[in-house]
Every structure is written in C-alpha cells, then in structure tokens.
Amino acid sequence: MKSWTEAAFVMAAVMAAGAAQAETRLTYKSAKTGTSYYQMAVELAEGVKAASNGELVMTVEESQGSVQNVMEVRARGADYIFTAPPSLVQASQEGSGPFDGKSSPQFSEVRSLFPIPSLTMHFVLAGAEGATSLDALEGQNILLGKGSFGATEGEKYLDLFGMTDKVTIADAELSNAVDALKNGQIDGFVTAGSFPAPNVIEAAASQPVRLLSMTDDQIAQTGQARVVIPADVYPGQAGDITTTGLPVVAFTTTAMDDDTAYQLTKAFWMQREKMAGNAPWWKGVTPDQVAALSALHPGAARYYEEAGVAVAE
Incomplete structure (x- = not known):
C-alpha cells in the first residue's frame, strides 16, 4: 500500500x-x-x-x-x-x-x-437628414473634448480644411457629449475609438444622427490611414462611412x-x-x-x- x-x-x-x-x-x-x-x-x-x-x-x-x-x-x-x-x-x-x-x-x-x-475618427451630427460631408460641420456647435487623440485630430482637421472659424467649439468634456446632444446644447461631436464606439451607439439609439464621410483627397491630406465603417454598424446608418484611423x-x-x-x-x-x-x-x-x-x-x-x-x- x-x-x-x-x-x-x-x-x-x-x-x-x-x-x-x-x-x-x-x-x-x-x-x-x-x-x-x-x-x-x-x-x-x-x-x-x-x-x-x-x-x-x-x-x-x-x-x-x-x-x-x-x-x-x-x-x-x-x-x-x-x-x-x-x-x-x-x-x-x-x-x-x-x-x-x-x-x-x-x-x-x-x-x-x-x-x-484602429482608433477610428467619428464625426457625428444630430439629425438623419442633411449633408454627410465634412462641410456639414460649418455653422454648427461641435464638441471635441480635450486631450484625447480624437480631440487633437478633430482640431487639426478643422484647421487643415479651413473650417476653424466656421465652427463653434463647445467647452465641455467628451463624456457629456450624448447628453448635450440630446438636450440640444450641441449640434454634434467628434470622437475616436474602435467601431462600434459606445458613445456613438448611445447617441444613435436615442435620436436620429448621421455620421460624416471624408473624401479620399481629404484623407490623403490628413496623413492618416483610410478606414471604412461598414453600413449598419450604427442604428440608422444605411451606407458605408469613409473616414480616417490610427x-x-x-x-x-x-x-x-x-x-x-x-x-x-x-x-x-x-x-x-x-x-x-x-x-x-x-x-x-x-x-x-x-x-x-x-x-x-x-x-x-x-x-x-x-x-x-x-x-x-
């Protein structure tokens, strides 16, 4: 034994x-x-x-x-x-x-x-109807946030495409973007993240929104990689969105x-x-x-x- x-x-x-x-x-x-x-x-x-x-x-x-x-x-x-x-x-x-x-x-x-x-750029505007190019940002009150890649990149794009003086930048944290959009305090926001981004899903689920696309020429000017967000990733998104990503x-x-x-x-x-x-x-x-x-x-x-x-x- x-x-x-x-x-x-x-x-x-x-x-x-x-x-x-x-x-x-x-x-x-x-x-x-x-x-x-x-x-x-x-x-x-x-x-x-x-x-x-x-x-x-x-x-x-x-x-x-x-x-x-x-x-x-x-x-x-x-x-x-x-x-x-x-x-x-x-x-x-x-x-x-x-x-x-x-x-x-x-x-x-x-x-x-x-x-x-990739860390993908999202340009979100309230309302399902209207232009879906970056020109749609003109005259809008946009939240960029502070200190993040998305905020830095968004600010760079506005300057690069001559839109800095045509857009009002909201002074708030990106964490407040969805509530501010619901309340009409802002017209849209810019965020960067892998898709589907939780804050974009939340915004699209609570009200009609549209994502803006960039042209190939604009993408080339940014120096970043071209990224396509496929259709139907977000509620109400009928077509592909062309943007940039890190x-x-x-x-x-x-x-x-x-x-x-x-x-x-x-x-x-x-x-x-x-x-x-x-x-x-x-x-x-x-x-x-x-x-x-x-x-x-x-x-x-x-x-x-x-x-x-x-x-x-």
Missing part, C-alpha cells in the same frame, strides 16, 4: 509538472477598464486560450494609455504583450515626443505581432521566444472571425493590414509565411 501511494504521488507530481510546463503565461497590457480596448483585451485573452487549447494563458492588465505600455518595455520580460499605435513605438525609438530624454535600448527590441482595431498593433519584444510568438499569432487569426461574430469591431481587422506592420517578430513572420499572408519588405 505504501509503495502504491508513493508511486501515485510521484505520478501526480509528474503530471502536474507536465501541465505547468505546457502552459505558457503571458501578460497583455491594453487600456483602462471600461474602455472598448480593455474589452477587446478580455475577448482576445479568451480567444487565444481557446485556440491554443489552454496552452497560452493571457492575464489582462489595466493601463493608463499607450505611452505607459511602451515605457514598461524597459522593465518587462519575455511574457509581455502590449498595444500601441506604431507611430508611438517609432517615437520611442527616436527619443521624440513623450519619449524625449527617456530613450532606452529596449525600445529597439519591440516587434510586431498582429493588428487590432492603426493600433499588438507588440512584444525580442525577449519572447519564436515558438510562443508563432503560436500566439496563429491563435489570434484562428479566432478573429469568431470574435468578429460576437463583437463587430474585430471585423475591421484583416490580413491585408499585415503588410503595413514593420519589424515583425520572427515567430509571427513564420506564421504569416505559412499562411501566405503578404508582409512588408
């Missing part, structure tokens, strides 16, 4: 060790809780675990923003995955912008894995081994279609976007080669 018990104990220990060895734990740093990007992180973690049969387990960590995500590269290890716009990673490597005077050799070790939904990518570093990066990238694309069926924002992610990713992790590059997905030179 004693011999049998000892053997069972040893066998259980071996099995536990094998299970622990088979499971790779990762940390995914994304955004503040309550945001669409944090919800995406949760969906992604669940999808990756399912696609890898539990071999890849991601813990989602709250973040104060992309700058923090990039900064933490300096102190993180092989398990670290984070999201950020590629332009911000480039700024870290150049020591410019928010990274001025804070450069680090670790920034040069950042590598791309796969794209996630690409966002899931990154890691060269510290992550090739096999883990390969399995993670494969798991993401295996689950993308299923995730898109549950959350429409994943519909905006396609293999075509991979060609724009620079400095791919070798493990991710191996997956794309096997899958026949075009990558950057």
Whole structure:
C-alpha cells in the first residue's frame, strides 16, 4: 500500500509538472477598464486560450494609455504583450515626443505581432437628414473634448480644411457629449475609438444622427490611414462611412521566444472571425493590414509565411 501511494504521488507530481510546463503565461497590457480596448483585451485573452487549447494563458492588465505600455518595455520580460499605435513605438525609438530624454535600448527590441482595431475618427451630427460631408460641420456647435487623440485630430482637421472659424467649439468634456446632444446644447461631436464606439451607439439609439464621410483627397491630406465603417454598424446608418484611423498593433519584444510568438499569432487569426461574430469591431481587422506592420517578430513572420499572408519588405 505504501509503495502504491508513493508511486501515485510521484505520478501526480509528474503530471502536474507536465501541465505547468505546457502552459505558457503571458501578460497583455491594453487600456483602462471600461474602455472598448480593455474589452477587446478580455475577448482576445479568451480567444487565444481557446485556440491554443489552454496552452497560452493571457492575464489582462489595466493601463493608463499607450505611452505607459511602451515605457514598461524597459522593465518587462519575455511574457509581455502590449498595444500601441506604431507611430508611438517609432517615437520611442527616436527619443521624440513623450519619449524625449527617456530613450532606452529596449525600445529597439519591440516587434510586431498582429493588428487590432484602429482608433477610428467619428464625426457625428444630430439629425438623419442633411449633408454627410465634412462641410456639414460649418455653422454648427461641435464638441471635441480635450486631450484625447480624437480631440487633437478633430482640431487639426478643422484647421487643415479651413473650417476653424466656421465652427463653434463647445467647452465641455467628451463624456457629456450624448447628453448635450440630446438636450440640444450641441449640434454634434467628434470622437475616436474602435467601431462600434459606445458613445456613438448611445447617441444613435436615442435620436436620429448621421455620421460624416471624408473624401479620399481629404484623407490623403490628413496623413492618416483610410478606414471604412461598414453600413449598419450604427442604428440608422444605411451606407458605408469613409473616414480616417490610427492603426493600433499588438507588440512584444525580442525577449519572447519564436515558438510562443508563432503560436500566439496563429491563435489570434484562428479566432478573429469568431470574435468578429460576437463583437463587430474585430471585423475591421484583416490580413491585408499585415503588410503595413514593420519589424515583425520572427515567430509571427513564420506564421504569416505559412499562411501566405503578404508582409512588408
């Protein structure tokens, strides 16, 4: 009996060790809780675990923003995955912008894995009838908000297209946009987020609104990527909306081994279609976007080669 018990104990220990060895734990740093990007992180973690049969387990960590995500590269290890716009990673490597005077050799070790939904510009006006071009902003009282990418980009567009003096900018926080629109305090608002954006859904569900489209020439002038919001994403939206977006990518570093990066990238694309069926924002992610990713992790590059997905030179 004693011999049998000892053997069972040893066998259980071996099995536990094998299970622990088979499971790779990762940390995914994304955004503040309550945001669409944090919800995406949760969906992604669940999808990756399912696609890898539990071999890849991601813990989602709250973040104060992309700058923090990039900064933490300096102190993180092989398990670290984070999201950020590629332009911000480039700024870290150049020591410019928010990274001025804070450069680090670790920034040069950042590598791309796969794209996630873009930070998409939304121009929302009250009323379903009327013009749907940016000219419709003229003479309107518009809420831009303060400090966010959407506010900065919206202000830039007004200046770029000679509309700064033709629009009244409301002095309020973007969090008040939907209530202010309902009460007639503003005529519209500008916001940036993955679509469908919760505040735009709320606005469209409570009253008739329309989203404005940009021309290809206007998009080219902004220097941002062209993004199409498909028809019927929002209540009352009959056609596609053409606008701009800031690409966002899931990154890691060269510290992550090739096999883990390969399995993670494969798991993401295996689950993308299923995730898109549950959350429409994943519909905006396609293999075509991979060609724009620079400095791919070798493990991710191996997956794309096997899958026949075009990558950057």
